[in-house]
Amino acid sequence: MTATPMSGRRAQAARNDEAILQAARAVFTADPGAPISAVADRAGVGISALYRRYGSKEALLRKLCADGLELYIAASEKSLAMADDPWEAFATYMRDIVDADSSSLTIALAGTFQPTEELYHLSTRASQLAVEVHDRAVTAGVLRPDVTVADIALLFEQFASIKLGDERRTTELRHRYLTLVLDSLRHPPAHRPLPGPPPTDEELERRWTPSS
Incomplete structure (x- = not known):
């Protein structure tokens, strides 16, 4: 229709x-x-x-966080629906969460407003799915068994902290370091070409130049 x-x-x-x-x-x-x-x-x-x-500002903050959790849930469900290749399912989950950038909201907004029952429900669902994605990868023998769900959550926050240049360059660098991390998480380890060039000295120094 x-x-x-x-x-x-x-x-x-x-x-x-x-x-x-x-x-x-x-x-x-x-x-x-x-x-x-x-x-x-x-x-x-x-x-x-x-x-x-x-x-109110709180209503707007709640909407942002709800949208971020829904993106996280969608990425998790997509991964769990991928049945053919357990490692690619886990890697896709990692890439999609990094691209959704919901961890930037966690870093900035955690503790700044009172969550609603809806947000608690979404957060519980997101946590349950994160455990399912993690446990399936470990059970399949493709993810290091000493890596926990909490480890993965903090890795997402580390990727979100990478901000250099414009949005395209930031995304490129986040995927570069995600590839490095995925190789270290995989069991047994793998080594793949890194996407995008490394940051230049000029890019790093530019952060200290006042904007006009």
Whole structure:
């Protein structure tokens, strides 16, 4: 069945909502203490339009975290549905979680607001799936048995801390180091070509140059 096209007003509201969420993610992962007005400015919408959709900063933070957990759950379910190659299923899970970048929200927002029952439910589901993905890889003999689910969770946070250059370069570098880590996690160990060039001295030094 063909979906009914949204009216002009509803389509604009959907675009505004997407812009607000993208802006909120960028603003609050950079500075969890930023005012909600900074989100409206970055999204290019009026503060009243933002408040019509999200009644408070906490409501917006909860939405960001719920979206991040849902991405995590989707990546886990995708991995568990891959039955042919246990290692590729685990590696795909790792790559998808790194690309979803939900760990940036964990690093920035943990403890900054009161979670709802919905968030507790999503978090419980995400944790259960993470255990399933981990246990299946260990049982199949493709993942080092001394690596725990908590180890993997902290690795995701380490990948999220890699931020160098623009979004494309950051993604490239995260996958470079993910490949290194995957080779160390695999049982028995593997060694594959690393994606993307290593960071240059200029890239590292550029972080200390004030932006104009």
